[in-house]
Amino acid sequence: GDSVTQMEGPVTLSEEAFLTINCTYTATGYPSLFWYVQYPGEGLQLLLKATKADDKGSNKGFEATYRKETTSFHLEKGSVQVSDSAVYFCALSGAGGTSYGKLTFGQGTILTVHP
Amino acid sequence: NAGVTQTPKFQVLKTGQSMTLQCAQDMNHNSMYWYRQDPGMGLRLIYYSASEGTTDKGEVPNGYNVSRLNKREFSLRLESAAPSQTSVYFCASSVRLASSYNEQFFGPGTRLTVL
Numbered sequence: 001g002d003s004v005t006q007m008e009g010p011v012t013l014s015e016e017a018f019l020t021i022n023c024t025y026t027a028t029g030y031p032s033l034f035w036y037v038q039y040p041g042e043g044l045q046l047l048l049k050a051t052k053a054d055d056k057g058s059n060k061g062f063e064a065t066y067r068k069e070t071t072s073f074h075l076e077k078g079s080v081q082v083s084d085s086a087v088y089f090c091a092l093s094g095a096g097g098t099s100y101g102k103l104t105f106g107q108g109t110i111l112t113v114h115p
Numbered sequence: 116n117a118g119v120t121q122t123p124k125f126q127v128l129k130t131g132q133s134m135t136l137q138c139a140q141d142m143n144h145n146s147m148y149w150y151r152q153d154p155g156m157g158l159r160l161i162y163y164s165a166s167e168g169t170t171d172k173g174e175v176p177n178g179y180n181v182s183r184l185n186k187r188e189f190s191l192r193l194e195s196a197a198p199s200q201t202s203v204y205f206c207a208s209s210v211r212l213a214s215s216y217n218e219q220f221f222g223p224g225t226r227l228t229v230l
Contacts, residue, residue, distance in 0.1 A: 004157075034218070036221075041223075042223055042224075043119070043205055043221035043222050043223045043224050044158075044205070044207075044221040045221070046218055046219075046220075049218065089157060089158070101146075101212040102160060102163070102173070102212070103148075103158075103160070103219060105157035105158045105159075106157050107155050107157045108155075108157050
């Protein structure tokens with residue numbers, strides 16, 4: 001079945017540092033890929049998405065590129081802020097069979113940014 | 116426009132007690148979902164409803180039942196709570212299931228503890 005693997009966390013950075021959170025996936029066909037963010041005490045919010053190979057999703061300074069050859073969708077930000085402290089989830093939406101349209105999530109990566 | 120709302124926000128149960136978690140959305144979405152979130156495991160799909168009048172099992176349905184009361188409301192019931200059901204429960208909705216662009220919108224969550 002479909003699966004998503006995120007880099008082990010937690011990740012701790014200083015303000016203005018560069019962020020990378022790795023995400024790789026296993027799926028049949030051509031899934032859509034997502035990054036969701038969960039701020040403390042809140043539900044998940046969509047951060048960005050990409051629906052086909054080589055698409056780049058971007059939002060709030062975050063970027064991720066859909067790489068089919070490496071089955072990856074790594075999240076990056078050039079300069080993090082304290083307000084970026086949250087849990088980040090990589091997810092895919094299945095493209096075929098019983099997984100069609102359903103979201104499969106990675107385990108989440110806790111990011112803490114210090115001033 | 117409240118989006119997805121969930122009640123209650125917190126609940127403590129004793130083993131064997133029953134309860135119903137309520138979820139409502141005001142975005143006229145066709146599809147609704149229930150997830151549980153456990154540390155280090157991301158979100159796992161319990162049940163979903165592709166459209167009003169239909170419900171289907173997700174990845175971890177045992178011990179739960181659901182009701183799609185109408186297009187807006189989707190409830191999750193624990194008939195006999197067990198400590199293993201201690202978790203944070205999220206409801207989500209999307210325009211429709213049958214799309215690989217399945218962006219889901221999440222509620223704020225219900226934190227359930229079973230003693």
